[in-house]
Amino acid sequence: MISTFIRHELKAFWRSKNTGKSIAVRVVMIFLILYLFGCILLAGIGMDKILEIAFPNDDLVKSFCGIVLIYFLFDLFMRLQLQELPTLRVQPYLHLPIKRNTLVGYLAITAVFSMFNLWPFLLFLPFIFKIIAPDSGIIVALAFVVAIVGISVFNNYLALYLKRKSNLNGWVFLITAAVLILIVIADFWWHFYSLHNISYAFFGRLLTMPILAIIPALLGIVMYYFNFLYLKQNLYLETLTARKVKIYKSNTDIPFLSRFGTIGDLAANEIKLVFRNKRSRSSLIIGLFFMFYGLIFYTNKSLGQGWYLFAGMYMTGAFVVNYGQFMFGWQASHFDGILVSKITFSDFVKAKYLLFTTVSVISFVLTIPYVYFGWHVLLVHFVMCVWNIGVTTTIVLFFANRNFKRIDLSKSGTMNWEGVGASQLLLTLPLILTPYIIYTPFAVFKHPDIGLALLAATGFIAILTRNYWIKQLEADYYSKRYRIAEGFRNK
Amino acid sequence: MIEIKNLKKIYGNVTVVDIPQLSIAKGESVGLVGNNGAGKTTLFRMILDLILPESGEITSNGEIVAGHEHWKAYTASYLDEGFLIEYLTPEEYLYFIGGLHQQSRAQVDETLTALGDFFNGEILNRGKYIRDLSKGNQCKVGVASCLLQNPQLLMLDEPFANIDPSTQFRLKNMLKDANKSKGVTTIVSSHDLNHITDVCDRILLMEKGVIIKDIATSSSTLSELEDYFGVGQTVGATPVVKIDEEENH
Numbered sequence: 001m002i003s004t005f006i007r008h009e010l011k012a013f014w015r016s017k018n019t020g021k022s023i024a025v026r027v028v029m030i031f032l033i034l035y036l037f038g039c040i041l042l043a044g045i046g047m048d049k050i051l052e053i054a055f056p057n058d059d060l061v062k063s064f065c066g067i068v069l070i071y072f073l074f075d076l077f078m079r080l081q082l083q084e085l086p087t088l089r090v091q092p093y094l095h096l097p098i099k100r101n102t103l104v105g106y107l108a109i110t111a112v113f114s115m116f117n118l119w120p121f122l123l124f125l126p127f128i129f130k131i132i133a134p135d136s137g138i139i140v141a142l143a144f145v146v147a148i149v150g151i152s153v154f155n156n157y158l159a160l161y162l163k164r165k166s167n168l169n170g171w172v173f174l175i176t177a178a179v180l181i182l183i184v185i186a187d188f189w190w191h192f193y194s195l196h197n198i199s200y201a202f203f204g205r206l207l208t209m210p211i212l213a214i215i216p217a218l219l220g221i222v223m224y225y226f227n228f229l230y231l232k233q234n235l236y237l238e239t240l241t242a243r244k245v246k247i248y249k250s251n252t253d254i255p256f257l258s259r260f261g262t263i264g265d266l267a268a269n270e271i272k273l274v275f276r277n278k279r280s281r282s283s284l285i286i287g288l289f290f291m292f293y294g295l296i297f298y299t300n301k302s303l304g305q306g307w308y309l310f311a312g313m314y315m316t317g318a319f320v321v322n323y324g325q326f327m328f329g330w331q332a333s334h335f336d337g338i339l340v341s342k343i344t345f346s347d348f349v350k351a352k353y354l355l356f357t358t359v360s361v362i363s364f365v366l367t368i369p370y371v372y373f374g375w376h377v378l379l380v381h382f383v384m385c386v387w388n389i390g391v392t393t394t395i396v397l398f399f400a401n402r403n404f405k406r407i408d409l410s411k412s413g414t415m416n417w418e419g420v421g422a423s424q425l426l427l428t429l430p431l432i433l434t435p436y437i438i439y440t441p442f443a444v445f446k447h448p449d450i451g452l453a454l455l456a457a458t459g460f461i462a463i464l465t466r467n468y469w470i471k472q473l474e475a476d477y478y479s480k481r482y483r484i485a486e487g488f489r490n491k
Numbered sequence: 492m493i494e495i496k497n498l499k500k501i502y503g504n505v506t507v508v509d510i511p512q513l514s515i516a517k518g519e520s521v522g523l524v525g526n527n528g529a530g531k532t533t534l535f536r537m538i539l540d541l542i543l544p545e546s547g548e549i550t551s552n553g554e555i556v557a558g559h560e561h562w563k564a565y566t567a568s569y570l571d572e573g574f575l576i577e578y579l580t581p582e583e584y585l586y587f588i589g590g591l592h593q594q595s596r597a598q599v600d601e602t603l604t605a606l607g608d609f610f611n612g613e614i615l616n617r618g619k620y621i622r623d624l625s626k627g628n629q630c631k632v633g634v635a636s637c638l639l640q641n642p643q644l645l646m647l648d649e650p651f652a653n654i655d656p657s658t659q660f661r662l663k664n665m666l667k668d669a670n671k672s673k674g675v676t677t678i679v680s681s682h683d684l685n686h687i688t689d690v691c692d693r694i695l696l697m698e699k700g701v702i703i704k705d706i707a708t709s710s711s712t713l714s715e716l717e718d719y720f721g722v723g724q725t726v727g728a729t730p731v732v733k734i735d736e737e738e739n740h
Contacts, residue, residue: 250580251580251583262590334574340540342563342564342591478558
C-alpha cells in the first residue's frame with residue numbers, strides 16, 4: 001500500500017502544473033536548490049574556521065557544542081514559517097477500504113522527507129567527522145550524529161504539530177512565535193540564562209558520556225508517536241485542510257479610488273486581490289522587505305551612485321516587479337468573467353497603471369527617511385519612482401500580454417514555482433538594464449547628474465504619452481487574448 | 492439576435508462544433524441539450540468571444556462578435572465559477588457589476604431585494620467570500636449578476652446543475668418572466684429535460700458538435716428527447732413482465 005502511495009505521490013509531482021513545465025524553470029530551480037545546499041555545506045565544512053573567528057578565546061569543540069542548540073531554536077522558527085504540511089493528499093483515500101494506521105503512518109513518515117531535515121546534517125556532519133571524531137573517537141562522533149538526528153526529528157514533528165494546531169486556531173502560531181522570541185530575548189538581552197551554556201552542558205557531557213545521546217533520540221521518537229496519535233484522532237477533512245477558521249468577512253470600500261469610476265473599481269478589486277490571497281500578500285510583504293535595501297547600499301561607502309539607482313528602483317518598484325511579473329495570471333481564475341463583462345481593455349490596463357502608480361508613490365513616501373543619507377539619495381529615489389511609474393510599468397504590462405500561466409491564489413508563496421515561466425525570467429533583465437543604458441554613458445564621462453536628469457525626463461515623457469502606450473498594448477493584447485484566456489483555463 | 496454561419500471549431504483533429512447555419516431571433520428562448528462533449532459549452536464560449544472558431548462567424552445584433560465589444564453592453568452570461576471574482580464578497584461583486592452598467596448602489600440594492608427569495612438568505616450579509624460559498628450558491632450569485640445587468644441576451648450554461656429544487660423552480664420562473672414579460676432572448680443549456688422543455692420554446696439537440704434536431708417545444712417534445720437520450724434502454728414493459736413471471740412461479 002505504501003508503495004502505491006509513493007507512486008501516486010511521484011505522479012502528482014511530475015504531472016502537476018506547478019512543477020514548471022519548461023526546462024529552463026526546472027534547471028533554474030534545481031540550480032537554486034543545489035546552490036542553497038552548496039552554501040550550507042560550505043558553511044559546514046568551514047565551521048571550524050567560522051567558530052575560531054566567532055569565539056577566538058574558546059576551545060573549538062566547546063564553542064561548537066554551544067551553538068548546536070541555538071541552531072535548532074532557529075531551525076524550529078524557520079520550519080514554522082516555511083515547512084509545508086503534508087496534508088490534503090490523503091483526502092482521496094479516506095473513504096476507501098484502507099486502514100487508518102496505514103494512512104496515518106504514511107502521512108507521519110513522509111513528513112521526514114523535507115528539505116529542512118537535510119540542513120542540520122550538511123551543517124554539522126563535516127565538523128563532527130573533521131574535528132570531533134579524530135579528537136574523541138568514533139563512538140563520541142556517532143553519539144553526536146544520533147543526538148542531531150533525534151533533535152531534527154523532534155523539531156520536524158513539533159513544527160508540524162504546532163502548524164496543524166495553528167491552522168485550527170491562529171493564536172497558537174502567535175503564542176509559539178512569542179515564546180520563541182522571548183527565549184531568545186531572555187538570553188541575549190536580559191541575560192537570564194545562556195543558551196550557549198545550556199547547549200554546552202548537554203553536548204559537552206556527550207564527549208565523556210556518549211550514552212546520553214539516547215535522550216534526544218527518545219525525544220524524537222516520543223514526538224513522532226505523539227504526532228501519530230494526534231493525526232489518528234484528527235483524520236478528518238476539517239482538521240487536515242490548511243484552511244483557517246472562518247471569520248466574518250466584511251465588505252471594504254477604498255474611497256480614494258472610487259472617484260476614478262470603473263478604473264478605480266477595477267484597481268480597488270485588485271487591491272482586495274492582493275490583501276485577500278496568500279500568494280499575492282507575500283509578494284507585497286517581500287516588497288516591504290526591499291525597503292531595507294537602502295541600509296545595505298547607503299551604509300557601504302564603496303558603492304557609488306550607480307548602485308543607488310538600483311536600490312532606488314527596487315525600493316520604489318519592488319511591488320511593480322514582484323507582483324507585475326505574474327500579471328494577468330493573478331486574475332486567471334476569473335479571466336473569462338472579465339472578458340465577457342463590460343470592461344474595455346484600456347480601462348483594464350489603466351486600472352493596472354493606477355494601482356502601480358499608487359503603490360510606487362506610497363513606497364517613495366516610505367523611503368523618505370533615507371534622506372538621512374543625504375538629499376541626493378532622496379533625489380535618486382524620486383527619479384527612479386518617476387521612472388518606475390513611466391517606464392517599468394509599461395515594460396511589465398508588455399510582458400503581461402505574453403504570460404499564459406495561471407496562478408492559484410490560495411497556495412502560499414514560499415518555494416512556489418507556479419506561474420514561473422520564460423517570460424518571468426526574461427522580464428527582470430530589461431527592467432534592470434534599461435535605466436543603466438541611459439545612465440552609464442554619462443556616468444562614465446563624469447556627468448552622472450545629466451544621466452539622472454535624462455532618466456527623469458524619460459520617465460515623465462513616458463507618463464505624458466501613456467495613452468499612446470496603452471493603444472500599443474491594446475493592439476498587442478487583441479492579438480494574444482485567446483491564447484491568454486486558454487492558458488488561464490488550463491488548470 | 493444571433494446569426495451563426497459555417498461555424499467550425501476543431502481541437503486536434505476532432506471537430507467539436509460544426510454549425511453551418513443557425514439563427515436565433517430576438518425574444519426567443521432557446522434550450523441547448525446534448526450529452527457531455529456535444530459541444531454546448533464550446534458553442535457558448537464562441538458566442539461570447541472567449542475562444543476563436545477555426546472558420547465561420549457569429550454576429551450579434553448584426554455585428555460580428557469576435558474582436559468587437561458592443562455586444563458586452565447587452566449580453567449577460569454565466570457559464571461557470573470562472574466568471575466570478577472569487578475573493579470578493581457577493582455584495583462587493585454585485586456592486587462592481589452594477590457599477591460597470593452605471594448603476595448606483597441603491598439601484599443594485601433594489602434589484603437584490605427583489606431577488607431575496609431566490610437567494611434564500613444564503614448569499615447577502617453572510618460574511619463570506621465568493622470562494623467560500625458552495626457551488627450552488629456561487630451559481631446564484633452568477634445568475635443574479637446576469638439579471639442585474641438588464642440584458643437583452645442572457646446565456647446560462649447548466650444553471651440547474653448545482654442548485655436545490657426550490658431554487659430550480661424559482662430560477663425557471665425567473666427565466667420565463669425575463670423572456671415573456673421583458674423580451675429577453677435566453678439561451679440555456681441543461682441536462683434536465685423536464686426543466687429545459689418547461690422553460691424553452693425552442694430546443695436545439697447537439698451531438699458531437701452538430702445540431703441534429705431543432706424543434707419548437709410542444710407536448711411531445713419531452714418524450715421525443717427522452718427517446719433520443721434513452722438509447723438502447725427500451726423502457727418497455729417486457730423485462731418487468733419477465734420478473735413478474737419469475738416471481739409468480
